[in-house]
Amino acid sequence: MAKKDKLDAIELLKKDHREVEALFSDFQKTSGEKTKEKIAQKICTELKIHAIIEEEIFYPAIRGKVDDDDIDEALVEHDGAKVLINEIESSGSKSDFFDAKVKVLQEEIEHHVKEEEKQWGSLFSQARKTDVDMDALGEQMAERKAELQEQARSKGLPPAKMATMEQA
Ligand SMILES: [Fe+2]
């Protein structure tokens, strides 16, 4: 067996989850407005990229091989989070409800991550049992992620696009 030096699809997504959890925890520990603004913007960028690679690559690859209702629910949860993400990005720390928006986003993401990877019968545990090549998928996702990170650095990403509902 070839030596494994790259993350497979599920490992990559879990790593993203841990990174964003750490950012939320940094945000909660910070009091300076400027730093909070910076962390919040980073959270939004990371979550937008994560949602894109799940929606474009991961979910379609496992659809039909897992409980598809769980994918539908995940997509609606993504869209719920995107409303807050786009709002936080556009109004930032100047909004009276800035802290509350970030807190609610954190709670939504915690719930979503639990359903994806932490609870019994999670989406990722279902995905693990399929015949999908998670190494190949991980590679494809890592490439797309790098491309989106580069876009975020150079010209910024557009607001998150809804997958299941009218643009809010
Ligand atoms: Fe995820």
Ligand SMILES: [Fe+2]
């Ligand atoms: Fe997700």
